[in-house]
Amino acid sequence: MLKITDLQKHFGSFQALNHLNLEIAKGELFGFVGPNGAGKTTTMKIISGLMRADGGEVVIDGINALKDSRKLKEKIGYMPDFFGVYDNLKAYEYLEFYASVYGILGRDARELCNNLLDLVNLSDKADTYVDSLSRGMKQRLCLARSLVHNPELLILDEPASGLDPRARFEMKEILRNLCSMGKTILISSHILPELAEMCSSIGIIEHGSMVACGSVEDIQNTLKTSNPVIIKVTDTKGLDDAILLLKENPEVQSISVQELTLSVVLKEEGDASRAEAALLSSLVSSHVPVRSFYREEGNLESLFMQITAEQEP
Amino acid sequence: MHINPIYRKELKLGTRSLKLPMIFMIYTLLLTFGADFACRILFDGYSSSESIYANVINLFIWVAIGEFVLVLLEIPAFTAVSIAGERERQTLDILLTTNLRPIQIILGKLMSSLSTLFLLTLLSLPVLSITFSIGGIYFEDMIRLFFLILITMFFIGSLGIFFSTILKRTSSATVLSYAALLFILAGTIAIMLIAVYVTSVREQAVYLQTGTWPAERQFHFLPLILLINPGVTMFTMIAKNYFSQSVINDYFEFIRFQQHTFLTEHWFWISILVQILFGVLFLFLAARRLDPLNHKEPVRKKKAKRRKR
Ligand SMILES: Nc1ncnc2c1ncn2[C@@H]1O[C@H](COP(=O)(O)OP(=O)(O)OP(=O)(O)O)[C@@H](O)[C@H]1O
Numbered sequence A: 001m002l003k004i005t006d007l008q009k010h011f012g013s014f015q016a017l018n019h020l021n022l023e024i025a026k027g028e029l030f031g032f033v034g035p036n037g038a039g040k041t042t043t044m045k046i047i048s049g050l051m052r053a054d055g056g057e058v059v060i061d062g063i064n065a066l067k068d069s070r071k072l073k074e075k076i077g078y079m080p081d082f083f084g085v086y087d088n089l090k091a092y093e094y095l096e097f098y099a100s101v102y103g104i105l106g107r108d109a110r111e112l113c114n115n116l117l118d119l120v121n122l123s124d125k126a127d128t129y130v131d132s133l134s135r136g137m138k139q140r141l142c143l144a145r146s147l148v149h150n151p152e153l154l155i156l157d158e159p160a161s162g163l164d165p166r167a168r169f170e171m172k173e174i175l176r177n178l179c180s181m182g183k184t185i186l187i188s189s190h191i192l193p194e195l196a197e198m199c200s201s202i203g204i205i206e207h208g209s210m211v212a213c214g215s216v217e218d219i220q221n222t223l224k225t226s227n228p229v230i231i232k233v234t235d236t237k238g239l240d241d242a243i244l245l246l247k248e249n250p251e252v253q254s255i256s257v258q259e260l261t262l263s264v265v266l267k268e269e270g271d272a273s274r275a276e277a278a279l280l281s282s283l284v285s286s287h288v289p290v291r292s293f294y295r296e297e298g299n300l301e302s303l304f305m306q307i308t309a310e311q312e313p
Numbered sequence B: 001m002h003i004n005p006i007y008r009k010e011l012k013l014g015t016r017s018l019k020l021p022m023i024f025m026i027y028t029l030l031l032t033f034g035a036d037f038a039c040r041i042l043f044d045g046y047s048s049s050e051s052i053y054a055n056v057i058n059l060f061i062w063v064a065i066g067e068f069v070l071v072l073l074e075i076p077a078f079t080a081v082s083i084a085g086e087r088e089r090q091t092l093d094i095l096l097t098t099n100l101r102p103i104q105i106i107l108g109k110l111m112s113s114l115s116t117l118f119l120l121t122l123l124s125l126p127v128l129s130i131t132f133s134i135g136g137i138y139f140e141d142m143i144r145l146f147f148l149i150l151i152t153m154f155f156i157g158s159l160g161i162f163f164s165t166i167l168k169r170t171s172s173a174t175v176l177s178y179a180a181l182l183f184i185l186a187g188t189i190a191i192m193l194i195a196v197y198v199t200s201v202r203e204q205a206v207y208l209q210t211g212t213w214p215a216e217r218q219f220h221f222l223p224l225i226l227l228i229n230p231g232v233t234m235f236t237m238i239a240k241n242y243f244s245q246s247v248i249n250d251y252f253e254f255i256r257f258q259q260h261t262f263l264t265e266h267w268f269w270i271s272i273l274v275q276i277l278f279g280v281l282f283l284f285l286a287a288r289r290l291d292p293l294n295h296k297e298p299v300r301k302k303k304a305k306r307r308k309r
């Protein structure tokens, strides 16, 4: 659906995007994470035709977005990170205006707007003036607005920023809902765990280039191998047996013990999951009373820190 | 018929704000008082029908000029906020991602400003009809006046939209539009006065040295800048229609530029054509500039960084 290759953009001598690559399949909910100034907004603006790129390619549905951006306007719905609304317009009129931009008028427009307001749970605010809506409501309204022309690709720049937890949850629901309707969504955020929860794939951007990209599991897995395997046994005898066994195992790098819990760091070579399985079966076959055995989950927040820190020059 | 969506929205917003009725009220009040004042001065102490007849024409001229000036002064206020206002309100980016072409946005804005302004012009009809009631002024005069005002609105309005597009802030766009208007109205005339003064001083110097006046004056194309001055256009129209004078011809003869040429004979229509062309040019440039893919971002950062180094 969307393929970005070698995208470049500089402002003066500042390189905002540095050979950015990205591919999003149709129907995916893609999360775009990165620290401030990483280039998320810049990328999204280029995709939606609000900014020129200095090099590289953006292809959407087989159409070159940098050359034929006109054709793509119908296919893309864009929601900026900061946006304003018109005073003196009611919520449904606000939507009707954008519908009229796409030539949807009269009864069709009215029906469409009602549906969209329903979709973002704003039906009860249809007759409220948009400038008196709360920030979260405006954000939902803007999301509805980006849907008036039924685009296939949604580009949402930090749609959940400034929302309270409940509104965030609702926003997530709406996005999942849209995704199940077959839309492809590119969404940016600073908060990795939040994205990981709802997105099918994630790209982490830093200093204008992609540092990690793939499904949430993949990203977690690549970083998980450095985490220790946690083994819990039922009694002290089992603990001693386990320590003996582990010390003989060549795969084991270090062991630390805390009461009945062993924390084992494996050597980072070869297939990590196979090493885990071999370790578990050796423990079990020696009748060590293992109560639980798992690889410590990477904390996504620390993962984010880790990835972005590695890129510091 | 497919109405420009921007135009439709602007009209809707316009009818809801308090700004418009206020402007309408002030405008009509000004015109009424102006006309009343003119009536008192013109008809005071006269009784013969002939003098009344002559003065009706004077009244019409004064009201027309007053109206022209009022509209002229209002155009930048209306148009300079159009695009910069959307930018300030952070609604422009959204508009640009819709399938509206930049030129449609520009035209929608221009049309909404112009229709509001034209409504203002129509508001003056009751006042102007005072002159009708006495006679001596024809419907033609009215049409001609409205036509001229419309062209001027288009020309100056396009200029305002142009500044509104290239500048980020409504305040700077407004200031620059008024500065440009001042240049067009007064600056062009000042340039001509200075040019004539300088040449005559130079001629005098030549005369003192050689004892003879130089035969030819060299203005090149400088006097043509008066073509963009709607004030001059208005003035020539009034002079021609009510005083049967060809002021441009007289003036060009006076400064020894040219006389009885195609230009001086058809000054009114040529200037209108020039102003329309400039208006179209401004709109075209504004539309180009509005297209994000057509222009590069200003490279202010680069310069700042270089300075640091
Ligand atoms: N118009 C511009 N002129 C100059 N520099 C710019 C411009 N727009 C963005 N930049 C620079 O490009 C870099 C990337 O900005 P961008 O807005 O894409 O970051 P971001 O990832 O969206 O950050 P945030 O998380 O804060 O929204 C920043 O360093 C910024 O200063």
Ligand SMILES: [Mg+2]
Pocket: A040, A041, A042, A081, A157
């Ligand atoms: Mg951003």
